[in-house]
Amino acid sequence: MKKYLKIAGMIIGALVLILIGSGIGSSGAKATIHDKKMDITALDKEIGKMKNELSTMKKEKEEAQAIINQKDSAAQELADTEVKLKDTKGTLDKELAEGRKEIDAKxxxxxxxxxxxxxxxxxxxxxxxxxxxQLLKAKGAPKKLGSGQYVVGKDIPEGRYTAHALGRGSNFFVYDGDSGTANVNTILGSAGGIGSGDYTFSCSEGDIIETHEPVQLTPVK
Structure with missing residues (x-):
């Protein structure tokens, strides 16, 4: 800046000298620049040189100012970015905390x-x-049947039983559910000395049990 002012002062002084020299006459006009006496022509050259230097200095000053401005702008942008980053981090932390709370609740x-x-x-x-x-207990419990016909799988579970006459005894039948063939044809008890006593048999779903007197069926393995 001091150099800029010095050159500007020198240019102004030179111009004053030129004006004075013009009044006196070009042949005798002299000026002293940088400890050298110069005529008008040399002085014009020196002034042109100083103008170029001044122009260069202005350009350098403008470029320097532009760099300073860019630096200031960058610093401001950095500050703004840091603020935004802090706000974003705060928002993200809050959202993460709320999300974690929601996840924990779920x-x-x-x-x-x-x-x-x-x-x-x-x-x-x-x-x-x-x-x-209870089902196993029910299956294992004796079943009393009055005289009549009974369907295996509907009236009593299929399985293996021992038939015991509750009265004097009578005819006892078990018919195959598909063919109708009598798989069991016996007389329970000892009525008239002709009964066979108890009788153990197996029956399947769909078979028909027929008894002419009350009997008790006890499940066996």
Whole structure:
């Protein structure tokens, strides 16, 4: 800046000298620049040189100012970016926290549902075990039949039984459900000394049991 002012002062001084020299006469006009005496022609050249230097200095100053401005702008952009980054991080942290809270809530809900399902399954298993026990007990309990016909699988479960007459005894039949053939044809009890007593037999679903007197069927293995 000092150099710029110095050159500008020199140019102004030179111009003043030119004006003075013009008044005195071109042949005798002299000026002292950088400790050298110059005539008008030399002075014009020196002034042109100083103008070029001044123009160069202006250009350098403008370029320097542009760099400074760019630096300031970059610094401001950096500051703005840091603020935006901080805001974005804060928003992201908040969203992550809220998302984590929502996930934890859903996880707790799923765990509760799973626990309820396990409890229901345990209760169902207990009921099934109880029902199975009752069914096995029912299957293992003796069954009393009055005189008549009974369908295996509908009136009594299929399986293996021992038939025992509850009265004097009478005819006892088991017919094949498909062919109608009598697989069992016997007399239970000892009526008139002709009965065979108890009788053990097997029957399948669809078979027909026929008894002419009350009997008791006891499941056997």
């Amino acid at each position: 996880l707790a809900e799923v765990k509760k549902e799973l626990s309820d399902e396990k409890a229901q399954l345990k209760d169902t298993q207990a009921k099934l075990a109880s029902a199975t026990g």
